[in-house]
Amino acid sequence: MGINVTNKEAERILIVGGGFGGVSAAKELKDLPVEVGVIDRRNYHLFQPLLYQVATAALNPSDIASPIRRIFRHQKNVGVFLGEVDQVDLSGQCIRIDGESVPFDYLVLAAGATHSYFGNDQWAKYAPGLKTIDDATEIRRRFLLAFEAAEVETDPEARSACLTFIVVGAGPTGCELAGAMAEIAHNIIPADFRHIDTTTARVILIEGGPRVLGAMSEKCSKAAHEQLESLGVEIMLNTSVTEIQEDGVRCGETFVAAQNVLWAAGVKASPLGESLGVELDRSGRVIVNPDLSIPEHPNVFVIGDQAAAKCAKTGKPIPGVAQGAMQGGAFVGKIIRKEFEAKQRSESSPKRNAFTYFDKGNLATIGRNKAVADAFGVKLKGLPAWIIWAAVHILFLVNFRSKVAVAISWCWTYLFSDRGARLITGKSKIAIKRPPKFE
Structure with a gap:
């Protein structure tokens, strides 16, 4: 180059x-x-x-x-x-x-x-993280494909594993992922499937520390915990993952069968x-x-x-x-x-100042009308925090087209409880175990 x-x-x-x-x-x-x-x-x-x-x-x-x-x-x-x-x-x-x-x-x-998989890089192929667009589209593919697989699965245990989603790490990314997945499964797509009840899907959030959103205030952490549970997210605190396999996650003596594991822990x-x-x-x-x-x-x-x-x-x-x-x-x-x-100007270089960070606060969204905000000593939850979160994120998008596109997408999702980007890309072949039933 x-x-x-x-x-x-x-x-x-x-x-x-x-x-x-x-x-x-x-x-x-x-x-x-x-x-x-x-x-x-x-x-x-x-x-x-x-x-x-x-x-x-x-x-x-x-x-x-x-x-x-x-x-x-x-x-x-x-x-x-x-x-x-x-x-x-x-x-x-x-x-x-x-x-x-x-x-x-x-x-x-x-x-x-x-x-960072903390020395267990072999887990990466079973539990993708979220840092790039490629990561995001791969997670979307796995997430949506799980419902398609469950739709044609005839074995109850295998179907349950298809509908179990585990997120490791309860920082902002982990909480946002878990909340969004629970909201989709329980509120947005139930009417889209004929042979499964997507409201039975389990979303499990595993955290090694004593609370979710550990970097935020205890009040915001508690509020986030409550909002996640209201969406049906199962939260496991003070729990360390000891092994991730193709068919699930082991935490000490406990094994949870799941076809989808996402990494947000480090x-x-x-x-x-x-x-x-x-x-x-x-x-x-x-x-x-x-x-x-x-x-x-x-x-x-x-x-x-x-x-x-x-x-x-x-x-x-x-x-x-x-x-x-x-x-x-x-x-x-x-x-x-x-x-x-x-x-x-042929002058000597001015003395450098030390970097001072201005903390503008922390925000995290859990789902529709569900969020927490901790800024300038003010702690908010629910709809007010969600509105602030949405406004701040739109403001910091780098171009006007993105601001408009995101605002329109969010308005559509908010008004009609629909997510228009439900596209499965990449390999998506599933063995059909039950004959299609047209109704």
Whole structure:
């Protein structure tokens, strides 16, 4: 892959990752006479907080993804490049992509995170996680296919396993997945099937800790627990998964037969950080300086899920959420801008501030009119929290088309209790064990 230099004198800022952090950093460099290269292995920016809605057939992939080139079509100093960075060579001041070296003056690593199975990577084929559009469409395929399989299954135990869905991990993603699946099975699709009662489907949420949404306040956690149970979700707390097989999950001595297991229990940082040769935390995140640069290399920054950073004001770790990545990206972009402008004036670089994270609160949705919100000391649940959650997520979508598409889809779902993206893609052949009955 070639990244061509159009101006030999211009400084080059490379940004690895087109997520929230990378896009925010690049936007801060607008109108500077520099070359900004945004590199991602996919050509689109993904609004990850709504991935579970693709997985549960509420939205289409195009509703929450936007081509990176389109985002920067009016920012003339940005070039977008499709590729995967293999290594960062700090001594050579370059990155390597498919064996090719690309030099930089500043580097911003925002490569994000992936699933962590805590040393049990063999579980991945039985329990997919949710980080990409491919993950979401695969989960949607498995989820919808389970009802189709149950419709033609004649053995009661096998049918029950088809209609049992297990979500491991009760953070925001796990709670949102479990709530949406229960709502679909119990409220939206019962009339669609002739031979099964979808309201008998079991959705089981397994959490190793003492409560759901452990990062939120105890009040919000309790409210979320109650709302999940009102949808029919079975919650197993203080329960560790010891084995995941093709036919179910084992928790100690207890085995639960299930054809669908979803993983929402842990993440680890992109392995790209390992090539830096600096200290990492247990999750593989790069331990950064207060200004989000790495030790002894002030021109290399790590932000978002890839960084183990602390807020200068509170000393608390920066959470791996969208607002943390966006604020970190904007912060780093401002540092680069100020230092470049100082260099243009032949002045010494200004002193860098430490990164201060502004916590705007936490939101999680459980289902229709069901959500929790914890922001600025105010804790809400139910419809008010759900309205705030919907408004915030629409606001932060990157383009107007997505905002309109998501708003229309949600209005349709809300008014008619219907999810229009119930499409099974990929392999979907099922052995028909009972003759079709036309009514």
